[in-house]
Amino acid sequence: MGHMSTSSLEQVASDDTESGPGDPVLDLATESISSFASAVPAPKLPARAPNGRFVGVPPASPVTQPEQELPADRYLERELSWLQFNERVLQLAMDPTVPLLERTRFLAIFSNNLDEYFMVRVAGLKRRIATGLAVRTAAGLEPRELLDRIARVAHELMGQQTEVFQHDVRPALDAEGIEVIRWDELDEAGRGPLHHFFADRVFPVLTPLAVDPAHPFPYISGLSLNLAVLLENPKTGVEHFARLKVPPNLPRFIEIDESAQPGGEHRKRFVPLEDVIAAHLDQLFPGITVLEHFTFRVTRNEDVEVEEDDVENLLTALEKELTRRRFGPPIRLEVDESMDPRVLEMLTGELQISERELYRLPTPLDLTGLGALTDVDRSDLEFPKFVPRTHPDFAPIETSKPGDILAAIRHKDVLVQHPYDSFSTSVQSFIEQAAADKDVLAIKQTLYRTSGDSPIVDALIDAAEAGKQVLAVVEIKARFDEVNNISWARKLEQAGVHVVYGVVGLKTHAKLCLVVRQEPEGLVRYCHIGTGNYNPKTARIYEDFGLFTCDPQVGEDMSRLFNQLSGFAPRSKFKRLLVAPRSVRSGLVDLIEEEAAIHASRRKDEPPGRIAIKVNSIVDEAVIDALYRASQAGVRVDLWVRGICALRPGLEGLSETIRVRSVLGRFLEHSRLFWFDHGGDPQVYIGSADMMHRNLDRRVETLVRITDPGHLSELSQLFALGFADSSSRWDLGPDGRWVRHAVDEAGDPLVDIQARLGERHDKRRRKARSR
Numbered sequence: 001m002g003h004m005s006t007s008s009l010e011q012v013a014s015d016d017t018e019s020g021p022g023d024p025v026l027d028l029a030t031e032s033i034s035s036f037a038s039a040v041p042a043p044k045l046p047a048r049a050p051n052g053r054f055v056g057v058p059p060a061s062p063v064t065q066p067e068q069e070l071p072a073d074r075y076l077e078r079e080l081s082w083l084q085f086n087e088r089v090l091q092l093a094m095d096p097t098v099p100l101l102e103r104t105r106f107l108a109i110f111s112n113n114l115d116e117y118f119m120v121r122v123a124g125l126k127r128r129i130a131t132g133l134a135v136r137t138a139a140g141l142e143p144r145e146l147l148d149r150i151a152r153v154a155h156e157l158m159g160q161q162t163e164v165f166q167h168d169v170r171p172a173l174d175a176e177g178i179e180v181i182r183w184d185e186l187d188e189a190g191r192g193p194l195h196h197f198f199a200d201r202v203f204p205v206l207t208p209l210a211v212d213p214a215h216p217f218p219y220i221s222g223l224s225l226n227l228a229v230l231l232e233n234p235k236t237g238v239e240h241f242a243r244l245k246v247p248p249n250l251p252r253f254i255e256i257d258e259s260a261q262p263g264g265e266h267r268k269r270f271v272p273l274e275d276v277i278a279a280h281l282d283q284l285f286p287g288i289t290v291l292e293h294f295t296f297r298v299t300r301n302e303d304v305e306v307e308e309d310d311v312e313n314l315l316t317a318l319e320k321e322l323t324r325r326r327f328g329p330p331i332r333l334e335v336d337e338s339m340d341p342r343v344l345e346m347l348t349g350e351l352q353i354s355e356r357e358l359y360r361l362p363t364p365l366d367l368t369g370l371g372a373l374t375d376v377d378r379s380d381l382e383f384p385k386f387v388p389r390t391h392p393d394f395a396p397i398e399t400s401k402p403g404d405i406l407a408a409i410r411h412k413d414v415l416v417q418h419p420y421d422s423f424s425t426s427v428q429s430f431i432e433q434a435a436a437d438k439d440v441l442a443i444k445q446t447l448y449r450t451s452g453d454s455p456i457v458d459a460l461i462d463a464a465e466a467g468k469q470v471l472a473v474v475e476i477k478a479r480f481d482e483v484n485n486i487s488w489a490r491k492l493e494q495a496g497v498h499v500v501y502g503v504v505g506l507k508t509h510a511k512l513c514l515v516v517r518q519e520p521e522g523l524v525r526y527c528h529i530g531t532g533n534y535n536p537k538t539a540r541i542y543e544d545f546g547l548f549t550c551d552p553q554v555g556e557d558m559s560r561l562f563n564q565l566s567g568f569a570p571r572s573k574f575k576r577l578l579v580a581p582r583s584v585r586s587g588l589v590d591l592i593e594e595e596a597a598i599h600a601s602r603r604k605d606e607p608p609g610r611i612a613i614k615v616n617s618i619v620d621e622a623v624i625d626a627l628y629r630a631s632q633a634g635v636r637v638d639l640w641v642r643g644i645c646a647l648r649p650g651l652e653g654l655s656e657t658i659r660v661r662s663v664l665g666r667f668l669e670h671s672r673l674f675w676f677d678h679g680g681d682p683q684v685y686i687g688s689a690d691m692m693h694r695n696l697d698r699r700v701e702t703l704v705r706i707t708d709p710g711h712l713s714e715l716s717q718l719f720a721l722g723f724a725d726s727s728s729r730w731d732l733g734p735d736g737r738w739v740r741h742a743v744d745e746a747g748d749p750l751v752d753i754q755a756r757l758g759e760r761h762d763k764r765r766r767k768a769r770s771r
């Protein structure tokens with residue numbers, strides 16, 4: 001999917017950026033953070049109490065006053081905020097400055113996002129209403145009122161998507177020789193190859209299902225595209241109804257071979273598969289008159305619930321639940337807008353779909369299939385080719401040999417940012433080299449989502465077969481990756497890997513790898529802690545950070561955490577890690593409150609406090625309220641949020657000093673970063689946790705403190721770029737509306753953060769090679 005970047009923070013090292021004198025991005029970024037310290041000092045680890053929480057700085061008198069009550073309407077509705085995020089994806093599909101095939105891809109991503117939203121979020125809300133568990137939301141909406149608002153916005157967005165495709169993107173594709181053509185628009189020469197395709201590839205796999213007293217209404221699987229066919233017996237005049245499922249294992253759009261036609265090598269023509277099937281319905285119903293046919297599509301509840309306390313074998317229980325998921329209740333029905341009222345009445349009645357859940361749309365339905373069109377070989381209609389490069393600290397001395405990853409980590413901590421820094425020559429090589437190293441004794445790894453042909457899993461199997469102790473904490477409940485993860489769990493177990501499924505009642509979402517190696521001075525623990533999954537495919541399009549270190553404190557923390565995941569260590573304490581569900585929320589709230597206290601006690605000539613956070617979503621009320629109180633105390637708060645934001649920025653007396661921005665582009669912004677200026681001694685963390693209830697209460701999440709001055713400088717530059725007024729972004733207003741800023745007052749495009757980051761990383765590599 002996706003789509004998708006961005007004081008001590010003031011220190012933007014000129015030799016580490018591409019900006020020269022007078023560069024507007026650097027000038028504006030530096031000006032916007034001029035209140036921060038001019039250098040990044042060597043950080044000091046904060047003191048902690050025995051319970052692992054921070055020992056707070058004694059607050060100045062203004063903070064010790066009784067806290068005023070925060071307004072009741074201070075939260076935005078999270079479900080509507082998600083729909084706004086998907087609207088931003090749609091805006092990229094509408095943007096004529098985005099390459100045409102990328103716009104097409106964003107249309108497909110929009111549809112896929114919305115499918116998952118209905119299958120999980122809307123379905124969950126309906127389930128809670130049905131069971132009487134739904135309550136008024138934090139934003140003050142009653143559950144049924146929220147459903148009504150979701151339906152209203154979703155109808156508008158889906159209608160807008162259709163308009164964009166039919167009247168903007170489709171004509172533009174046609175002008176470029178990539179044509180989405182309907183059957184009625186084809187001449188006989190164009191139809192000829194499709195007759196053969198239908199006979200050879202389609203007809204054998206079709207199963208028409210009649211509906212009459214002897215044939216009950218068939219089960220309609222979730223997200224399947226279907227044809228509703230109205231038939232008439234020519235002898236009796238009696239009308240019949242049949243349902244025909246469009247085979248999901250065939251291409252959604254069928255390409256017509258134009259190579260033999262004049263100029264055909266420069267033209268691509270695609271016909272929707274359902275059009276090809278509809279044109280041959282007479283072969284499926286011989287002797288019966290086909291009156292009309294219409295397409296429709298059902299979305300079902302596909303969330304998975306497993307009561308772990310009640311089952312002995314989580315793997316078996318989840319497999320059974322995945323089978324049941326196919327039969328979840330319908331929650332959305334998309335239909336051809338021209339559907340006969342009698343057919344529509346039958347569908348809505350049999351599926352028990354209300355008017356609110358009915359979406360009448362122009363065909364073709366299911367625009368997730370547009371992703372197939374983006375495979376056309378037209379580099380001129382795509383983003384410029386991007387190739388991840390090896391991080392300079394991992395670059396081999398001799399180009400014919402791979403770099404020694406463990407030796408590089410022994411030399412210094414390494415902070416990588418994907419996709420700009422290659423995943424395969426950093427994270428993947430780290431695990432593969434550890435698996436092959438005769439001195440490595442053990443490898444411990446979390447796996448949340450990984451690719452279908454995972455080299456990570458292969459390396460763990462190689463390590464186990466080589467006699468190393470290998471532990472894999474596999475999260476088989478990772479939504480929509482359950483089947484994949486079950487498969488890898490069984491494969492790992494068969495190879496002798498110790499496979500565990502984490503802590504009962506919690507998803508293990510932390511991104512961790514621990515390598516234990518025997519060295520002359522004793523055992524050394526090499527650690528990787530990341531913000532993204534161990535998935536080499538998504539690492540090419542997801543923006544994420546990862547820290548490699550052999551710091552003894554981090555190694556000790558990681559060993560304790562893995563022991564907690566695989567055995568019984570409920571009272572583990574950590575020094576450089578914050579671990580959910582125990583200490584991420586409390587640790588961050590403590591840091592927010594400390595920032596407010598330091599700000600209140602500063603001298604007049606000292607810069608104000610500042611907090612900068614980059615996450616996918618921020619919903620948690622405790623964290624939001626702490627940020628509100630910090631803003632009331634005068635702390636400057638910058639939030640870089642890709643998706644959901646329930647916080648209202650810019651409200652007088654509540655959040656005047658809070659800015660919220662969002663960045664979407666060719667890469668999916670996925671990293672989670674937390675910066676607290678802390679009076680010039682920055683406290684900075686990266687990790688896996690978003691500011692959502694599920695992350696803070698129902699998942700094992702990990703944040704690690706960044707201590708290297710060079711890494712702090714790099715992160716400061718990222719925040720400076722992200723909050724520069726010259727950077728392209730969306731800004732969230734106090735009314736809950738997002739406003740896009742893509743051009744300046746002169747109409748010139750603002751800086752593309754992701755492109756600028758690519759340039760910075762390239763410059764860093766060139767500089768490293770010239771040393």
